Amino acid sequence: MQTPAPKQQGWAVATNQAQPETDQPLLLGRYRTVETRGTGGFGEVRVCWDTRLDRKVAIKCMPLETAPGMGASTLSEALSEARITSRLTDQNIVTVHDFEVRGGTAYLIMEFVDGMTLAELMSRVEGGVLTYDECAHLLSSLASALDHAHAEGVLHLDIKPSNVFIDAQGNVKLGDFGMASLASAAGWEGARGGTVGYMPPEQLTGDYVDERTDVFALACVCYQALTGSCPFLAKDADASLKRIEKGARPLAKVEPDLAGPVSDQIAEALSADPGRRPSTAGELARAVLPYLGDEAEGRASVADLLAQARGETGPADEVWNAAMRVGIAERYPWLPNATSRVVCAAVSGAVCLRCIPAIARLVGLNIEPMPLVVASALIPAAFSAALPAAGGTFATLVYVITLVTPGAYSPAFLVAALAGVVLYLWQTHVSPASKLSHAALLLGCATGSPVGSAALAGACLSPLPAAATSALGGVLAMLLTSALASSDGASFASAVGRTVMSGSSWLTAVGCAGASLACALISKRRSNAACAAAQVTCCAILIAALLFSARVENGGLWTTPSICDIAVALVCLILMSISIMTLGPVSDTWEDE
Known part of the structure; x- marks a missing residue:
């Protein structure tokens, strides 16, 4: 099968630079907040400067307000799982530097990816659609991240475009490992965490989840990147479950150039029955990538898109320079x-x-x-x-x-x-x-x-x-x-x-x-x-x-x-x-x- 020609795309909207917050007290006694990004299902994310180790970090702050019926033991297990994710070391996984719980709030200190999320990227390209080469790079990177995490016994359970990060060099990194279970135990989400539209039936109903749960979510993200729409996005879990049981519209009908292995394998991965899905993310990638596009070309194309947004993807240089001025009391x-x-x-x-x-x-x-x-x-x-x-x-x-x-x-x-x-x-x-x-x-x-x-x-x-x-x-x-x-x-x-x-x-x-x-x-x-x-x-x-x-x-x-x-x-x-x-x-x- 011939690799489809890439689609032409351009910027749809521009980003607004967040206001600097360098006058705030140090978070956890060492992190100077540079900006606070939009709050999500798990709380807020702060972009900070580490005054002790002189590096940029992103800190996810989640209030631990235990939901009714959620005991201390459940929350403790979720916290343990979040700590385990700090062991994951892969070039396609956002590095977790530290994890702390203080004052009723969990803080996940991660590397700062100087770029944007996949959700932001797709919102800025025409139709919210990536080229086939870019999708090939995306699938390859995420499959590598998931295979490494699954080998370490860690499930993600909340794969979605806003948890996929892309840096200025075009590298794709998956973040927020272990946060879905923590959010569920803390009362932030239902049905074992996750996000409606990307969760398979077993996760929506609270049944047994395994590696194939993440494979389903990965296929949803790839389907959205190829078509511009999430196949199972709905107002609530019940409505999403009905869409999953009905099945997604085949890629071959949306994109005729994708007829064949790409359409068939994505459809298998989106199956309501876990037994029909590929057992690993790597298995899905190996079946699809030869017929989808050129990974190297995709990475270069994504890097070019990020270059067009230079100055819009994070705090300005002068804001970082102000944050880097560390006083003696902050240093020691x-x-x-x-x-x-x-x-x-x-x-x-x-x-x-x-x-x-x-x-x-x-x-x-x-x-x-x-x-x-x-x-x-x-x-x-x-x-x-x-x-x-x-x-x-x-x-x-x-x-x-x-x-x-x-x-x-x-x-x-x-x-x-x-x-x-x-x-x-x-x-x-x-x-x-x-x-x-x-x-x-x-x-x-x-x-x-x-x-x-x-x-x-x-x-x-x-x-x-x-x-x-x-x-x-x-x-x-x-x-x-x-x-x-x-x-x-x-x-x-x-x-x-x-x-x-x-x-x-x-x-x-x-x-x-x-x-x-x-x-x-x-x-x-x-x-x-x-x-x-x-x-x-x-x-x-x-x-x-x-x-x-x-x-x-x-x-x-x-x-x-x-x-x-x-x-x-x-x-x-x-x-x-x-x-x-x-x-x-x-x-x-x-x-x-």
């Missing part, structure tokens, strides 16, 4: 959490480093040598790194004890008791808001400056808690400085009195609260630029507060404030800005949910 997702733990450890360790010598003297221990002091501070630092909230609580306890060291049976005890009550209230009402709250509170004590807490508090807490934490942190820093500098309870009580009566102290505390409040308000916009600007604003307010505080303290004369306090404010600005520009806004990236 463990880094933000590790950074927060290091900050907590450093602050707790620094506070204990200042407080432990005084506590040791109170109980009569001699740990004056610096190595012993450092070693004693490393233990609470490690505790804070492992358990930030518990370590921070321990550091506040060490702080309260330190306030008693000037004299356990003196007014120092009253100051420590009052500080303990205030810290307890803060612990219950503010501390749970952030894993960095203790670090923000005690940063002033760690640096020895009342302005040390403002920057971190404004970055990691909401406005009012940030203002309260910053002001309290400033007061705690001033009390700690007085306690460590006092030789006895009387001198400590006197120093606390001077601090309370000093207008400059109140002005400094108010300035810290205002700086953190402004920082938190500006940081609400959540962009890196806004958060960095918030830190600059915070630092400016702190320096202004220090200037006015120095003026009040010196009787209305403008004098230079403490260089150490200004240095702390500037260092905090620099470190926080670097962290924000590299890791992102603190409350968004430094805390793991």
Whole structure:
């Protein structure tokens, strides 16, 4: 039989480029969504950039809403089958990179085929009909994919044009293996998954299915590619079943050039009786291909059709380029959490480093040598790194004890008791808001400056808690400085009195609260630029507060404030800005949910 001459075809419609979605959060913590494609029977498909392995992927997202009568065991079996498909490795099968179930949704991570589906291709050619050469390439590729899958014990059960992918080089790949059973168990489809019009009677009625079920669907796809219509497409399963029992119109009557083995073998494969169908997809292909067309010519022709659609088959290059810009926190997702733990450890360790010598003297221990002091501070630092909230609580306890060291049976005890009550209230009402709250509170004590807490508090807490934490942190820093500098309870009580009566102290505390409040308000916009600007604003307010505080303290004369306090404010600005520009806004990236 002579190979029929190819039909002339052209583009019927053009595609519309999907809007980029590069501003969305990373899916599963590593995939940046570039575009979301139309939802289907199994959920939606997202085209993504893998920020860890630097590759394009397609992710099928299926909500697992179990249908009535479908138990957990049924769903578990379907999930196992979907995982098995990741073992399939064939050039004509879409590679499955990974499979995850999270938050009631199944995610199938697959290779991204930079092209279009067979359904899209047929919708763009005249009459929805491919040439005989193109159909030969299609049949050969799909038969190879099915033979490989069946040899591995995997059935597809949902072969249709929208599950057949074609890349820019004309390669044909079959995707969505195992998803039909998963969809059925999850309540998305009836009759063992599949799509009406491509399912044989045994699948429509829920009877035993095997390799011949996929052969039937493959024949339906080939029939549609040759004629432009699916022979058994109907409004529901019952109507489709009646069409199957009646039989498809022979190809020889639709396309006289296909009379003979092509028409006869396709008719056999479309039989309602599985026993009359070819036992394998390869058997069907071997019987049809010699009389259908040239596979090599078909591949070249399909590649040419894809070339005509260049720029319409996927996200534009500039969208991919934007998606490929991966930040440090995205490249190393463990880094933000590790950074927060290091900050907590450093602050707790620094506070204990200042407080432990005084506590040791109170109980009569001699740990004056610096190595012993450092070693004693490393233990609470490690505790804070492992358990930030518990370590921070321990550091506040060490702080309260330190306030008693000037004299356990003196007014120092009253100051420590009052500080303990205030810290307890803060612990219950503010501390749970952030894993960095203790670090923000005690940063002033760690640096020895009342302005040390403002920057971190404004970055990691909401406005009012940030203002309260910053002001309290400033007061705690001033009390700690007085306690460590006092030789006895009387001198400590006197120093606390001077601090309370000093207008400059109140002005400094108010300035810290205002700086953190402004920082938190500006940081609400959540962009890196806004958060960095918030830190600059915070630092400016702190320096202004220090200037006015120095003026009040010196009787209305403008004098230079403490260089150490200004240095702390500037260092905090620099470190926080670097962290924000590299890791992102603190409350968004430094805390793991």
